[in-house]
Amino acid sequence: MPPIVLQLLQGAGLTVFILAVLYFSKKLGVLKRVRGALVIATVLLAILLVSRLVHFPGQERVFTFDLGILVLIGVYIVLQVLDELIWEHVLKPKHISVPRLLFDVFNFVVLVGVGLALLKTLFDVNLTGFLVTSTVLSAILGLSLQDLLTSLMAGIALQIESPFQVRDWIRVGDKEGEVTQMNWRSITLRSRDNNNVIIPNSIIAKQDISNFSRPQKLQLVHVTVGVSYATPPGLVKGVISRAIADADGVAPTPAVQVFVKRFAESAVEYDLRFWIEDFERLNAISDSVQTRVWYALDRAGMAIPFPQRDVHMRTISEEREEREKARGREDVFRVLRQVTTFQSLSDSQIQILTGTARFERYATGEILVRQGEEGRSLFVIRSGTVSVERAGEAGSSQRMATLRAGDFFGEMSLLTGEPRSATVVSMSEVEVVVVDKSGVAAVLSQDQKLVKSLSDTLERRSRQLARTALEQQRLADVAAAEQVPLFLRIQRFFGIEN
Numbered sequence: 001m002p003p004i005v006l007q008l009l010q011g012a013g014l015t016v017f018i019l020a021v022l023y024f025s026k027k028l029g030v031l032k033r034v035r036g037a038l039v040i041a042t043v044l045l046a047i048l049l050v051s052r053l054v055h056f057p058g059q060e061r062v063f064t065f066d067l068g069i070l071v072l073i074g075v076y077i078v079l080q081v082l083d084e085l086i087w088e089h090v091l092k093p094k095h096i097s098v099p100r101l102l103f104d105v106f107n108f109v110v111l112v113g114v115g116l117a118l119l120k121t122l123f124d125v126n127l128t129g130f131l132v133t134s135t136v137l138s139a140i141l142g143l144s145l146q147d148l149l150t151s152l153m154a155g156i157a158l159q160i161e162s163p164f165q166v167r168d169w170i171r172v173g174d175k176e177g178e179v180t181q182m183n184w185r186s187i188t189l190r191s192r193d194n195n196n197v198i199i200p201n202s203i204i205a206k207q208d209i210s211n212f213s214r215p216q217k218l219q220l221v222h223v224t225v226g227v228s229y230a231t232p233p234g235l236v237k238g239v240i241s242r243a244i245a246d247a248d249g250v251a252p253t254p255a256v257q258v259f260v261k262r263f264a265e266s267a268v269e270y271d272l273r274f275w276i277e278d279f280e281r282l283n284a285i286s287d288s289v290q291t292r293v294w295y296a297l298d299r300a301g302m303a304i305p306f307p308q309r310d311v312h313m314r315t316i317s318e319e320r321e322e323r324e325k326a327r328g329r330e331d332v333f334r335v336l337r338q339v340t341t342f343q344s345l346s347d348s349q350i351q352i353l354t355g356t357a358r359f360e361r362y363a364t365g366e367i368l369v370r371q372g373e374e375g376r377s378l379f380v381i382r383s384g385t386v387s388v389e390r391a392g393e394a395g396s397s398q399r400m401a402t403l404r405a406g407d408f409f410g411e412m413s414l415l416t417g418e419p420r421s422a423t424v425v426s427m428s429e430v431e432v433v434v435v436d437k438s439g440v441a442a443v444l445s446q447d448q449k450l451v452k453s454l455s456d457t458l459e460r461r462s463r464q465l466a467r468t469a470l471e472q473q474r475l476a477d478v479a480a481a482e483q484v485p486l487f488l489r490i491q492r493f494f495g496i497e498n
């Protein structure tokens with residue numbers, strides 16, 4: 001066969017081979033991880049063939065060098081494929097856990113061995129003799145590899161002992177974060193600030209490790225709050241426990257606990273203990289808990305005191321405090337004056353309501369009024385938005401209305417004495433004026449128009465509630481019917497039940 005035909009055939013064969021490699025490496029999972037290596041190997045093979053067919057200066061050296069690299073890459077590909085096969089088809093199905101690192105170390109040793117053997121056979125380099133005789137080089141290599149080897153050994157120990165795994169939230173020394181990667185030299189943590197913190201295994205081996213994801217995710221969190229000496233601890237504990245029990249991120253069980261921690265300089269300090277499951281959200285959860293505590297203490301009129309050294313400033317400003325209280329009453333008056341339903345009332349009647357009213361503030365997601373509870377007050381919204389929700393028998397809940405600044409709620413229980421007809425939840429930070437029953441009663445007896453306009457609202461809302469209750473009942477009946485198998489329903493319908 002003429003040499004030109006032979007060359008063409010070899011070229012065509014090579015092209016087919018390259019295309020086959022690319023095609024199968026895409027299809028076969030096993031080859032996916034060595035795709036890059038396969039492509040390089042094919043290119044090297046091509047160079048090898050060309051260096052056999054075409055004559056050019058330095059051809060022999062190119063051939064030997066190319067062959068060396070090709071063998072090395074070939075060994076690498078074989079090792080990776082074996083790894084994949086052993087890992088996926090032998091170890092994983094049998095749930096045998098072998099540290100990944102051992103595979104990497106084994107591969108590394110084999111590759112170095114093959115590399116040395118190639119240097120000796122192809123290039124005639126006597127590396128062993130060179131390494132043994134060169135004491136200086138050995139010392140330099142030994143010293144520079146010391147840290148690397150410690151890390152490697154520590155890495156193996158970590159993988160075998162397995163005090164943490166990828167995705168665990170851990171603290172090593174003073175570094176904290178989620179483990180995103182573990183390899184033979186180091187681990188990578190993703191910190192709360194979204195930084196990558198890379199810690200060498202050799203350092204981890206010498207540090208205390210706390211794992212917040214194992215053996216279970218539930219973690220106890222402590223928050224300290226100082227409350228005025230004027231308030232009895234029994235009351236404080238009740239208010240705080242209720243406030244944080246359903247705060248965002250706080251686990252429902254074990255229950256929240258509040259302990260008196262110490263009698264500090266200016267406040268009684270309380271230790272709030274609650275459990276969380278999402279340790280990476282620690283800051284957000286602590287924030288939600290402390291926000292809740294502030295609002296609850298504010299509503300209960302319990303002060304979080306300033307340090308004692310500020311007492312001096314407070315005494316001289318008593319007059320100002322009195323002025324502020326008066327301003328507060330004016331604010332309440334203004335809010336009540338703007339309520340459309342109260343339009344028929346005179347200023348002095350609004351003053352009567354103001355006398356029994358107070359401001360209360362709520363964080364987002366707090367319950368202002370709970371369905372089924374007894375209620376003796378009327379709420380007028382000063383700012384923010386609330387949602388009125390009615391829970392049905394089957395536990396489903398339906399939004400009845402969204403109320404905004406100037407709207408009021410809570411009139412139903414107040415006027416009829418029945419339990420609260422719905423739950424009212426804050427959809428944003430909300431400020432309300434809470435008017436007590438005594439104030440409303442005093443004004444109602446004087447003003448028939450108010451009775452009329454309040455009962456109009458009450459009637460309109462009651463009708464809507466009744467419609468919703470009916471709808472909820474219907475849905476519950478449908479759900480209950482769906483629980484009964486079709487077979488039984490047909491039997492019942494035709495009266496052929498056993």
Ligand code: CMP
Nearest residue numbers: 401409410411412413420421422461464
């Ligand atoms: P009360 O029953 O005391 O407590 C829940 C309150 O939700 C209720 O008074 C009303 O003020 C309010 N409410 C109930 N139903 C509606 C509705 N359909 N639209 C607006 N507000 C309502």
